Amino acid sequence: MAQLIDLNADMGESFGDWTMGNDEALLNVVTSANIACGFHAGDPDVMAKTMARAHENGVGIGAHPGFPDLQGFGRRRMSITPNTLANMVRYQLGAARAMAAAQGLKVRHFKLHGALSNMASEDKDIARTCYEAALSVDPDIILVVLAATPMQEVAQELRARWAAEVFADRAYNDDATLVDRSIDGAVIHDPELASSRILAMLEEGAIISESGKRIPTPIDTICTHGDTENALEIARQLRKKLKSAGFTLAPMEGTGKAG
Structure with missing residues (x-):
């Protein structure tokens, strides 16, 4: 039987008349959509439209909450108390x-x-705050975790449904965290390189860091950022290569059992 894999993309990140990414085309390629919830990007109209298009294409719908930082696109670190952070997650x-x-x-x-x-x-404390808040709203929701990081540990400890994610368009540190975007080579724009890296990770069952270190992990879902240059080309190449390698693409189902 063919191995199942999910291909996800961050989207719904446009705002009013300002457009980010090519959601329309990406929704013909991916199997899950992480839709911005208005804090780092997106607005109610964009959210509703993106969800409708995702449904039309048989794409799984996900919530993609972030920091309240439209200007910085949610990529600036913030110091927020656990109670406020939990409520921000619930709100989104x-x-x-x-x-x-x-x-x-x-x-x-x-x-x-x-x-x-x-x-x-x-x-782990930040991961736990966010995940407990999400589970307080929906105990059965699938938590998408950065594979082999404290996020995965917390999801397992909470006995939640979770899916281990790796990134096609981002480089990795030796601890399975992502290389900071300010560092050269942190973001991968070449579709061929992105897809070959992912196929190698799937074959080895491990994240491959920039140093060449192998970090064993399950891989349930693969992400390409909707705002990355060549995002559509990366997603198309990934889909093509995954299917050629015998994978069946389908929305993530998650591992584990809600506690």
């Missing part, structure tokens, strides 16, 4: 669930954005 997930429910749809997964995700991948 609640908005996504409301917009989906109004169309008879369901938010299947939850994935942190940008600086918030990076901080949660380094700090």
Whole structure:
């Protein structure tokens, strides 16, 4: 039987008349969509439209909450108290669930954005605050975790459904965290390089860091950022290479059991 794999992309990040990425085309390629919830990007109209298009294409719908930082696109680190952070997560997930429910749809997964995700991948307390908040809204939601980081440990400890994610367009440190975007080579723009890296990781069952270190991990879903240059080309190349390698692309299902 063919091995299942999910291909996800961050999207719904336009705002009013300002457009970010090519969601329309990406939704013909990916199997899951991480839709911005209005704090780092997006607005109610964009959220509703993106969800509707995702549903039309059989693409799984996910909430993609981040820091309240439109100007910095959620990529600037913030110091926020745990209680406030938990409420920010609930607020954004609640908005996504409301917009989906109004169309008879369901938010299947939850994935942190940008600086918030990076901080949660380094700090179990931050990951736990965010994940407990999300599970307090929906105990069955799939938590998308940066594979082999504290995010995965927390999801497992909470006995939640989770999916291990690797990035096609980002370089890795030796601890499975992402190389800082300010460093040369942190973001990968070449579709051939991005897809060959992912196929190598899938074959070895491990994240391959910039130094060549292998970090064993399950891989359930592969991300390409919707705002990355050549995002559409990367996604198309990935889909083509994955299918040629015998993978079946389908929305993530998650591992584990809600506690």
